[in-house]
Amino acid sequence: RELQAGREKGDPTERELKVSLEEAELWSKFQHITNEMIVTKNGRRMFPVLKVSVSGLDPSSMYSLLLDFAPADSSRWKFVNGEWVSAGKAECGRGLAHGGDDVTEGRGLAEGRDHGGIYIHPDSPNFGAHWMKAAVTFNKVKLTNKVNGAGQIMLTSLHRYQPRLHIVCVGTRHRLVSNVSFKETQFIAVTAYQNEEITALKIKYNPFAKAFLDAKERNPGGRGL
Amino acid sequence: RELQAGREKGDPTERELKVSLEEAELWSKFQHITNEMIVTKNGRRMFPVLKVSVSGLDPSSMYSLLLDFAPADSSRWKFVNGEWVSAGKAECGRGLAHGGDDVTEGRGLAEGRDHGGIYIHPDSPNFGAHWMKAAVTFNKVKLTNKVNGAGQIMLTSLHRYQPRLHIVCVGTRHRLVSNVSFKETQFIAVTAYQNEEITALKIKYNPFAKAFLDAKERNPGGRGL
């Protein structure tokens, strides 16, 4: 086991594989004040959206891109007096020692959407050329706190997560060719925003929250018009 | 040449391949009074939407589903006195003798979206299991009368077309495994509806035209409220 990216003997491809996070500056803004992501019963999108640009794949080989969310620590977190503090051990206890190669197990990798909390990019499977011709956007992934069936990621509120990207070469035998985590994208799952600075950033940069941005602009200091 | 569905020697798969049109009753309602589809500069969706259910593929083989639009005859058509009549020879002259096997030519079948007026279903390429687990919907295909670049089908207004579905097995060598036309889905491309009965059916069944349905219900005979 212990598959490593592009290190298998006899595999001429993916030697120069590169995966980079798009809009890393935006992610950093959220990271610096501890990012939060809403989880709801019906599922909530992420903001910022995880986007990656990929190069170094074999253009004509078939790959699937997978996203999962590893617990970033073993704590439950609380927001008190303007900061996040640990509040005891995690609940479920998936723990930290979470190998990356288990994504190659089982069948139907590109069919099911909820095998062990793995989100499969909807373009999967596709040619290396497809993944490389433009940045790959995971804007449709939805985070939930309920068992919900189709294509949603179930997380535990008030726990910290690390999104992870996996690239799998699809063939008679699946082969993990990449396994990347971007620290900037860590977040704490919440059912309602705790830090109002996070709320402000979400409103400022998410077009879907424009209604609240307008409200602020029209009435910045709370004074009537 | 002359590839035929599931008839190649040494191919154990796709022996029992079946492709059936969904909502055939709805299509028939339009067909009976000669269906029309709007074409616009920016592209217009089809209504009804072409949906097919597929069975008999090899679940673990990779396929792409393609849609193209063959001229149904060599005429240009006019709507006069409530009926469609021929009005001379067709313009471009792609003609009728249009083989079906040319879709296997060339490379990048699943990448480009505009090779010779072929629309590639956005789920392509994918496993047989994916195509068979639910009806395949071509709701995103857009019809245009301008050269438009990305993923749109260019048609000539006032000409009659026959949508055709192609299933291609994606491998080192592409292999056409199906080539189906449903007569119910024939239509004449128009820039504005000619037959008001067609307009009425579109409004009645297309949810996006609900505004006009409500208007009729509120004021059926033209009398004030």
Added chain:
DNA sequence: GACCTTCTCACCTACGTGTTAAGC
């Protein structure tokens, strides 16, 4: 003028936001 095309528009569908108040 007759025919066909183009553009703008009001009105929908569909759904992504944080807010707020109620629930537990």
Added chain:
DNA sequence: TCGCTTAACACGTAGGTGAGAAGG
């Protein structure tokens, strides 16, 4: 009470309709 979760809501984004006037 307090902390956390839920559901209804107003208000956006994004884009699919035919109508109707204007253009060629």
